[in-house]
Amino acid sequence: MTDQLIIPANINYDCTGCGKCCGGWAVPMTSSDFKRVATIDWQPYAKELNQPVNVLKDSLVSESENITDTNTITLNKNSLFRNLQDYEIKDSNYRYAIKVAHDRMCPFLVDNLCLIHSKYDSTTKPAICQLFPYSFNETPTGTYVSVSFVSQAVIYNTGQALTNQYDYLLKKYADFKALFPNNAPNWTSLKLILGQSLEWSKYLEYENYILKELDNQELGFGDRLNLIAKFLYSQTGKPITDGSLKLKYLDKHLLVNLFKIYFPQGAVVRGEADFNVNRFVYQLTWGNIFPGVVFKVNNHSFKLDDLAKIQFDENDADMSSLMYRYYYCKIFGKLYFGAGFGQLSLVAGFNHLAFLYALIKINSKILAKIRGVGKVSFIDLAQSIKTIEKRLGETFVSPNTAASLELLLSSPGRLKRVLATNNI
Numbered sequence: 001m002t003d004q005l006i007i008p009a010n011i012n013y014d015c016t017g018c019g020k021c022c023g024g025w026a027v028p029m030t031s032s033d034f035k036r037v038a039t040i041d042w043q044p045y046a047k048e049l050n051q052p053v054n055v056l057k058d059s060l061v062s063e064s065e066n067i068t069d070t071n072t073i074t075l076n077k078n079s080l081f082r083n084l085q086d087y088e089i090k091d092s093n094y095r096y097a098i099k100v101a102h103d104r105m106c107p108f109l110v111d112n113l114c115l116i117h118s119k120y121d122s123t124t125k126p127a128i129c130q131l132f133p134y135s136f137n138e139t140p141t142g143t144y145v146s147v148s149f150v151s152q153a154v155i156y157n158t159g160q161a162l163t164n165q166y167d168y169l170l171k172k173y174a175d176f177k178a179l180f181p182n183n184a185p186n187w188t189s190l191k192l193i194l195g196q197s198l199e200w201s202k203y204l205e206y207e208n209y210i211l212k213e214l215d216n217q218e219l220g221f222g223d224r225l226n227l228i229a230k231f232l233y234s235q236t237g238k239p240i241t242d243g244s245l246k247l248k249y250l251d252k253h254l255l256v257n258l259f260k261i262y263f264p265q266g267a268v269v270r271g272e273a274d275f276n277v278n279r280f281v282y283q284l285t286w287g288n289i290f291p292g293v294v295f296k297v298n299n300h301s302f303k304l305d306d307l308a309k310i311q312f313d314e315n316d317a318d319m320s321s322l323m324y325r326y327y328y329c330k331i332f333g334k335l336y337f338g339a340g341f342g343q344l345s346l347v348a349g350f351n352h353l354a355f356l357y358a359l360i361k362i363n364s365k366i367l368a369k370i371r372g373v374g375k376v377s378f379i380d381l382a383q384s385i386k387t388i389e390k391r392l393g394e395t396f397v398s399p400n401t402a403a404s405l406e407l408l409l410s411s412p413g414r415l416k417r418v419l420a421t422n423n424i
């Protein structure tokens with residue numbers, strides 16, 4: 001491994017201070033974050049924080065309290081902070097979280113500014129807030145930089161090119177190393193497909209091909225993904241059969257189950273951040289009796305037939321640019337296979353990423369339908385990408401999930417059916 005940073009081209013980012021990244025999730029905190037932020041007397045800011053003073057008093061942690069690196073402090077249930085549950089900790093240094101406010105935003109976001117930052121400084125904020133939206137993936141040929149599309153500025157490609165921010169990125173990388181001191185991605189057991197190993201140098205050759213075809217302006221975006229998937233599968237030596245483009249029973253249920261994971265309704269509870277094989281098998285078995293193939297958003301159910309009538313223009317310049325940048329960052333950052341995503345093989349990892357395109361289209365069409373229009377616009381797409389990006393960051397890929405995804409997603413035929421324009 002080398003500490004050299006490798007930066008994606010034509011990707012820009014500067015914080016615009018819009019505050020939109022500060023909502024929808026409980027900001028996780030390390031013990032050191034907690035000691036720094038929770039021991040501040042926030043009582044003078046009760047009005048800004050929209051919290052009763054007595055609640056803030058309850059939330060204060062005495063300087064003398066013994067804060068250790070274990071999850072032993074029980075906070076008052078009304079406080080600004082909470083302990084993380086064991087299943088939320090998962091191999092991380094996080095032990096606490098800032099509770100989301102009633103509007104699902106971080107309570108420290110006041111007039112679109114971070115109160116911690118404005119009253120103290122940027123280094124007082126939780127480490128994850130200081131790092132956001134950068135991500136670093138350490139590989140045998142260097143550390144690949146990427147950015148999260150949860151950020152509004154990233155969605156709009158606003159600010160300076162990342163390639164002009166090398167020194168700043170080095171500082172952010174140092175923050176990353178401090179936050180994840182034991183991070184050591186394992187790229188040694190790389191696979192092309194289950195049962196076939198893959199050398200890193202060969203992967204890099206494939207990546208050149210993938211990125212070249214991803215930018216193939218002569219094809220629609222779904223067709224580009226299909227072409228790449230077919231190429232990768234052909235490298236396994238397994239035969240490819242050109243079957244019907246009609247969605248199969250299993251394709252539909254797979255879409256519904258993955259949709260539930262990546263576009264969850266309501267608070268995510270334990271177990272929902274993982275692919276539930278039992279639920280999937282249950283739905284396959286009983287799908288004829290229960291209305292299984294519906295996508296639920298805001299208590300409304302949507303069927304594929306309804307969504308097929310909503311237009312999704314792959315040639316729209318802004319939408320096409322956003323899709324390209326999103327997929328480019330995921331692929332360049334190696335955040336979709338191997339140590340970058342649940343140790344999936346390259347074929348299953350790429351197909352999973354391409355499958356997400358179908359889910360993004362479905363959710364974008366639902367949002368357009370909810371708005372009462374017949375055509376997806378940039379804002380529908382942007383919102384769908386932000387949601388799926390956030391969920392990808394918090395979804396735990398267990399060995400069982402990885403095995404299921406390998407089994408269900410390696411087939412280029414399924415992907416082709418799912419991405420067929422007339423189906424979704």
Ligand code: SF4
Nearest residue numbers: 022106108109114129
């Ligand atoms: S602590 Fe500050 S930067 Fe972090 S999410 Fe809350 S408002 Fe945003």
